Amino acid sequence: MANELDFERPLLELRAKIAELQNFMKQSGVDLTGEVAKLQERLDELSKSLYQELTPWQRVQLARQPGRPTTLEYIEGICEEFVELHGDRTFRDDPAIVGGIGLVGGRPVTIIGHQKGRDTKENIYRNFGMAHPDGYRKALRLMKQAEKFGRPVILFIDTAGAYPGMSAEERGQSEAIARNLREMAGLRTPTISFITGEGGSGGALGLGVTDRIFILQYAWYSVIAPESAAAILWKDSTQGPRAAETMKISAQDLYALGIADDVIEEPLGGAQKDPKRMIEIVRRKAVETLDELAQLPIADLLSARYDKYRDMGTFTER
Template structure:
């Protein structure tokens, strides 16, 4: 998958490949030219990816090769056991979770999972959970609390599933209950936006002691396309909507809504999944070490204060 703003980089890389092939075929020494072109490509990459617009960050978060929840779990854990079902209605495949071990520490991993192919995407509804998905997530959180295991939530969803059956089974109530219950969890809760973080669908598993975002992700009450369709009755203004929403990791950090921005490899997490997974693993370990030094009561008080202090209040 090639994004529009990446085309100049790909064109130079194609020229570099042709130059190297020419050297092999003709035996001519072009090492100086190759070095100059490699330097130019690297500079262009740094300039491009360090100065992305908000809409371009959204595009990066949706890259077809971007790692999903299971990609990270299987990469960073030595052992993972998936747990299914909400013990009420069904097993929602858009919301996944289970116990995983990093080194000597076991964590409860919970996250939305998108699909890689057409069948998988339909089965997982593009990472949009039904109410039973959020109820499964809460069941797993309570299980983690019972066994005194920290919780890691990996957030990547375009929103909760908007179908009629989801509303019939209480989508709003399921998300609201998660928000309420997560504030009182006695174990450390670490929340990381790894892709898209849209609306209550993301917030339903995002009340934590530490809330972080990967560099090329977004977190907002609505997607740029939906915002554009409401305000302008068209998706054609999605870029303007993205700018107005201020939904990037930099924006969220400047507003005090997240605690940390996790850097990605140059070009995005999909360019070096193993390196990104190592960074994620180190970040989780660091956050857990800090949180584990606090008592459950201290964590709960700090968690409540953290979210209570968000936003701006103006008294008339």
């Protein structure tokens, strides 16, 4: 309840009222079942209408909510077996990106993704999911290994952006991301990406050039975070909600623009409300898509991937 957002307060108040009446019934023995049922019905109706009419900024807030499944939790939920692999063979292992080999639906796959922490200590260790160049080089190493052995690649994207610090720039942050974009465009194996929370800038795109891009209902994907865009456009980062309205960063906008191939519905209120159900939905989507892509010859796969990205941004003036 401590993680409820401001716009969710009406729901919180109704839940508190229901709990109060139920507690009173237990203590007094007075039957208030009818009143509780009416309040519960009102709560269900309000929940549906509230989450159907979210603004882009409210969706951004939901995407950042604690409790949303992390990459390692998705891996645990969708894999029958998994072995994590470490290191970029150049400098170090970056904990902000995790990856390894697993079995999904009985099929060997390589899985890679941004990893955020669950508490302050873990977030510091994971650098809040903001990868250094070592993380992108680790990801590319695992993708090239998957290509060599004919394994499909599944990627989970959830980052505010690549780490912008001096240490990352000194080790070639821009070059590492650019290399990933180039190599993923021609990777000779099926690739799928799931945007599960935040999809910020090149940090997200460094794992996002794939045959299929799926985005969760309340996730966002953009060249820049709304607050950063507002700071540039209006010199005021508090204008983030205004920027989110104009940037077309929501899942529905991205699907309409042809960037996302599908929007994956989340449990009512977001993935953090029912992580197990969310993970199962993603598992089914992954298995279904792996089966679909496995039917395509590699030449056709590469041709379709090329056309997919060439077509992005195409528009017609009237």
